[in-house]
Amino acid sequence: MEQLFNILYDDEVKRIYLACKNKYLSLDEKYHSRFTHIEGVCQMATLLAKKYNVNVKKAQIAAILHDYYKYESHEEMESLLDSKEEIEECRQCPVLYHAYASSKALGKIFGIHDKEIENAIKYHVFGKTNMTKLEEIILISDYTEFNRKYQDCIEVRKVLLDGNFDKAIYLSTRYTIDHLVKNNIKPHPIQCEVLKEYERKINNE
Numbered sequence: 001m002e003q004l005f006n007i008l009y010d011d012e013v014k015r016i017y018l019a020c021k022n023k024y025l026s027l028d029e030k031y032h033s034r035f036t037h038i039e040g041v042c043q044m045a046t047l048l049a050k051k052y053n054v055n056v057k058k059a060q061i062a063a064i065l066h067d068y069y070k071y072e073s074h075e076e077m078e079s080l081l082d083s084k085e086e087i088e089e090c091r092q093c094p095v096l097y098h099a100y101a102s103s104k105a106l107g108k109i110f111g112i113h114d115k116e117i118e119n120a121i122k123y124h125v126f127g128k129t130n131m132t133k134l135e136e137i138i139l140i141s142d143y144t145e146f147n148r149k150y151q152d153c154i155e156v157r158k159v160l161l162d163g164n165f166d167k168a169i170y171l172s173t174r175y176t177i178d179h180l181v182k183n184n185i186k187p188h189p190i191q192c193e194v195l196k197e198y199e200r201k202i203n204n205e
């Protein structure tokens with residue numbers, strides 16, 4: 001994705017991009033598509049940051065690092081976490097491990113101490129209530145990036161690109177919850193809170 005590299009904000013972002021690319025391309029080939037997804041998230045996050053006046057550099061760094069850890073063992077990812085609460089949250093819901101651990105890569109591997117970027121990475125799986133625009137952008141870019149070909153993602157991408165930002169978050173959350181329920185998996189309480197918050201928002205618009 002040559003064009004993406006060219007639109008990266010500055011040399012610091014380019015360095016992070018190349019480090020993440022090297023990490024994934026040094027893994028078994030079956031993991032390489034994860035980096036393609038990361039590039040897609042970065043592309044979408046850049047577009048949205050420009051559209052909604054969010055710091056492009058922060059959006060790009062958060063997007064590039066959001067899945068920095070993904071295939072490591074739970075033990076390895078847990079060793080990066082700082083607090084008992086975080087460890088407990090991940091033990092209760094292991095899909096959170098990769099997001100919480102990736103948020104620590106920002107400071108621990110790249111030496112960047114920025115809470116806004118850290119939280120955007122940390123909360124990219126379900127979102128949370130009262131998100132910042134940066135957090136919202138990473139959440140919805142993850143769901144709607146152009147490599148995603150599921151019907152639901154295509155629909156939400158269209159809603160998003162038509163300018164209906166809150167509705168896109170509402171729908172992505174609803175479809176994710178519906179999918180879980182269909183598979184007899186209980187949604188995380190945060191997903192239900194996010195759904196309610198965005199339902200309220202779109203009804204007040």
Ligand SMILES: [Fe+2]
Pocket residue numbers: 066067098099124125
């Ligand atoms: Fe993720």
Ligand SMILES: [Fe+2]
Pocket residue numbers: 037041066067142
């Ligand atoms: Fe992702």
